[in-house]
Amino acid sequence: xxxxxxxxxxxxxxxxxxxFGSGLMWEQTLLLQDQxxxxxxxxxxxxxxxxxxxxxxLQVIPTVLxxxxxxxxKNPLTSVMTLxxxxxxxxxxxxxxxxxxxxxxxxxxxxRPMAWRFDQLVHEPVLNDxxxxxxxxxxxxxxxxxxxxxxxxxxxxxxxxxxxxxxISDRQSxxxxxxxxxxxxxxxxxxxxxxxxxxxxxxxxxWDQFHTDSEYWIVDLPLFFSAQIVENVxxxxxxxxKAHIMDLYLRSIDIKNARQDDQPxxxxxxxx
Numbered sequence: 526x527x528x529x530x531x532x533x534x535x536x537x538x539x540x541x542x543x544x545f546g547s548g549l550m551w552e553q554t555l556l557l558q559d560q561x562x563x564x565x566x567x568x569x570x571x572x573x574x575x576x577x578x579x580x581x582x583l584q585v586i587p588t589v590l591x592x593x594x595x596x597x598x599k600n601p602l603t604s605v606m607t608l609x610x611x612x613x614x615x616x617x618x619x620x621x622x623x624x625x626x627x628x629x630x631x632x633x634x635x636x637r638p639m640a641w642r643f644d645q646l647v648h649e650p651v652l653n654d655x656x657x658x659x660x661x662x663x664x665x666x667x668x669x670x671x672x673x674x675x676x677x678x679x680x681x682x683x684x685x686x687x688x689x690x691x692x693i694s695d696r697q698s699x700x701x702x703x704x705x706x707x708x709x710x711x712x713x714x715x716x717x718x719x720x721x722x723x724x725x726x727x728x729x730x731x732w733d734q735f736h737t738d739s740e741y742w743i744v745d746l747p748l749f750f751s752a753q754i755v756e757n758v759x760x761x762x763x764x765x766x767k768a769h770i771m772d773l774y775l776r777s778i779d780i781k782n783a784r785q786d787d788q789p790x791x792x793x794x795x796x797x
Contacts, residue, residue: 676720
């Protein structure tokens, strides 16, 4: 429904919670329910929206979304759960030319969420950026559909990365790094590990609905300005095309018109 692949820590208040699908939906996303309290949790926010635990949040565990072949090559002993009736959907060509529907986002308490759309990252698949005051690199692999985020700070040095035929390489040492794991596979830094940051894949519309204050990175294109606010969507860029501004403006209007209420309430009880 929303293309989210998120892993949460089930530990909450010294208790390990057990979750199951509630059969309910909110803003086109699934609602989870914990067995002990019956509270309803937002899948995308990891937050209890109704019930005894309302307001509590789960900690996100950094994970990677990729294709099975790439993962299997690096982790040959991995076990995997298969869903036979739906396996035809989970393939490396799932984007089917519709990259504009997908994004990778990140968030931290006390900071505005940040997102990078796949149709933008395809133009700059190794992006040196920053979030929450920390230097990061966003890596997009169109062939496998993988998008990962790593910290660029290592041993007191801020690394700058470029695309490499075997992955990504840092300009300082020319070491080559695995774009899926963030481990240096050759060069002076071989064996060292970049900090894996939270990277949440999502359809654009659900992310917009749940993160109305999200910032968006947009690839540099020849035109005019350094910052633009479109409704609740903040664009961070040096230059951006009118076409992209119009696209985000129209999407923000659609979001505004479609949003009946930013708080849970009337959406609960809607059957899947």
